Amino acid sequence: MDPLFRSIYEVNEIRIGTRGSPLALWQANWIKSLLEEEHPDITVSLITIKTSGDKIQDVPLAKVGGKGLFTKEIEEGLLRNEVDIAVHSMKDVPMKLPPGLGLSVITEREDPRDALISRDGQKLDELPQGAKVGTGSFRRTTQLLAYRPDLQIVPMRGNVGTRLDKMEKENLDGIILAAAGLKRMGMADRITECIPPEIMLPGGGQGAVGIETRKDDPGVMMRILPLEHEETHTALEAERSFLHRLEGGCQVPIGVYATVDGNRMHIRGMVGSLDGKQIFRTEGSGATQDAVQLGDQCAREILEQGAGKVLDEIYNR
Numbered sequence: 080m081d082p083l084f085r086s087i088y089e090v091n092e093i094r095i096g097t098r099g100s101p102l103a104l105w106q107a108n109w110i111k112s113l114l115e116e117e118h119p120d121i122t123v124s125l126i127t128i129k130t131s132g133d134k135i136q137d138v139p140l141a142k143v144g145g146k147g148l149f150t151k152e153i154e155e156g157l158l159r160n161e162v163d164i165a166v167h168s169m170k171d172v173p174m175k176l177p178p179g180l181g182l183s184v185i186t187e188r189e190d191p192r193d194a195l196i197s198r199d200g201q202k203l204d205e206l207p208q209g210a211k212v213g214t215g216s217f218r219r220t221t222q223l224l225a226y227r228p229d230l231q232i233v234p235m236r237g238n239v240g241t242r243l244d245k246m247e248k249e250n251l252d253g254i255i256l257a258a259a260g261l262k263r264m265g266m267a268d269r270i271t272e273c274i275p276p277e278i279m280l281p282g283g284g285q286g287a288v289g290i291e292t293r294k295d296d297p298g299v300m301m302r303i304l305p306l307e308h309e310e311t312h313t314a315l316e317a318e319r320s321f322l323h324r325l326e327g328g329c330q331v332p333i334g335v336y337a338t339v340d341g342n343r344m345h346i347r348g349m350v351g352s353l354d355g356k357q358i359f360r361t362e363g364s365g366a367t368q369d370a371v372q373l374g375d376q377c378a379r380e381i382l383e384q385g386a387g388k389v390l391d392e393i394y395n396r
Contacts, residue, residue, distance in 0.1 A: 085298035091301060092122045096162030099127040100238045102260045106288050107166045109263075110186070110306065115285065117305050121289040126162050129154050146202065146356065154180055165291040165298050169284030169315060170257070176291070176321045183300045184290040185309035186363035187317055191286035191336060192273045193219060194367050196261075197253035198246065202272040204385075210252035213245060217353060219255050220280045221332035224355025238265060242269050254277075259286035280334030280349045283318040287311050310339040313367045320374030325382070337374070342367050348377050350386035353393065359386040 093114060097107035104125070111123045130152045149171040154160045169185065176182070185284060195203055195212075206212070206227070213235040214220055220232050235245050239260060246254045258273050291305065292299050314337040321335045332353060337346040349363040361381040365373040 085296060087301035090298040090302050091120065092124070093164060093334065094162045095127050096156045096165045098130055098149065098153070103166070103168070105151070105263050110164075110166050110288070110290065113186075113306055114303065117351045118302060121302065124379065126156070126177070126288045128156055128162075128297060129137075142326045148171045150192040152235055154291065157293055160293075163292070163296070164303060166174050167289050167291060168260075168289040169289045170282045170285065171287060172291075174319060174326075179294055180291055181294050182289050182306060183292045183394065184307045185312040186290070186306050188286045188311040189262055189286040191281040192272065192276065193255050193257045193272045193285075194258040194261055194280060195253050195255055195306075196243070196246070196269050197271045198251065200271055201252070203274060203278070206252055211250070213242065213249070213254040216255070216282070217332040218282055218334050218351075219279065219352035219360070220298060220354060221355045222334065222349070223255070225351060225358050226278050226355075234237065240317065241268065243269075255281070257281075257285055276336050278349065280347060281336045281396050283322045283333070283335045284315055285336075287315055289315075313337075313344065313370050314339050317344060317370040317374035321348050322374075323379045324375050324378030325386075325390060326394075327388055330391060335374070335377075344370060344373065346373055347382055348376055349387060350381055352389050359384045359387055359389070 088165055094112060095107050097103050111125065114123050130149050133392055150167055150173065153165045154177050157165055174208045197206065208229050209395050211221060211231045211233050212224050213233040215236040223230055223232060223285065229371055233249065233251055235242055239256060242254050242256065256268060261267055261270055290303050317337040318335045322333060332351045335348040339342055342362065349358060349360045352357045359381050361377045363373055363377045
């Protein structure tokens with residue numbers, strides 16, 4: 080049957096497209112369990128899809144295409160009707176989605192902060208002068224160097240286990256990872272310190288899981304709708320609007336974090352130079368119904384401060 084004509088009652092199976100990393104599989108299985116609990120009458124299965132981002136491990140993402148490398152092949156599977164939904168870490172989802180696809184559900188956000196795992200249990204302020212810290216993120220690098228210019232940043236990619244191994248093998252003093260991933264993987268005890276947003280603003284969407292669907296498949300959309308978390312979705316609308324105006328991805332050092340309190344929201348954003356010597360910051364508050372406009376307004380304000388010139392230099396590289 081053409082997906083266009085499926086009602087919620089005709090959807091008795093949902094195939095989840097996911098990356099094969101341990102964290103991605105955890106997230107997909109989590110969504111699977113929630114759907115099975117909500118709908119005992121349907122069958123939910125996982126289909127693992129290897130993405131370009133998984134295949135290319137020895138080159139910084141900024142040099143090979145950025146965020147879309149972790150979603151492209153899964154989205155192609157959606158469009159070919161090989162899977163029914165795609166489960167993504169929202170920090171990996173590009174601003175522009177392929178025609179015919181949409182982010183139908185955003186689940187409740189985990190801890191959005193970045194976390195330091197240090198070799199000797201030392202917090203960020205306690206690391207020795209010139210300490211070696213591993214990260215594959217320009218956003219984290221910029222803010223680390225702005226706070227601790229003495230640090231030596233060691234580029235790294237790979238899943239959580241790979242990075243922990245590299246910390247030992249390369250004798251690093253610490254590494255920076257997303258707190259959400261560590262907590263979801265049952266590795267919260269490895270966290271030395273969750274870094275406050277005042278020091279390291281998270282990346283847009285960090286800690287949130289999104290579900291992407293075909294727009295012409297309302298039956299599937301209705302099945303997954305109970306997993307929606309309105310506050311998180313609203314916060315991410317503001318964050319993604321901020322990133323969209325700045326054309327931001329993992330190629331550039333941009334941080335943004337929005338919080339919701341009732342019908343009001345607050346958003347903070349930053350843009351920095353790669354060496355951490357220039358940091359531009361902005362923040363704003365408004366009604367949740369104006370989330371997209373608020374994110375866009377904050378982005379315009381940070382551009383007026385001079386962040387545009389820094390971004391131009393980075394994009395031109």
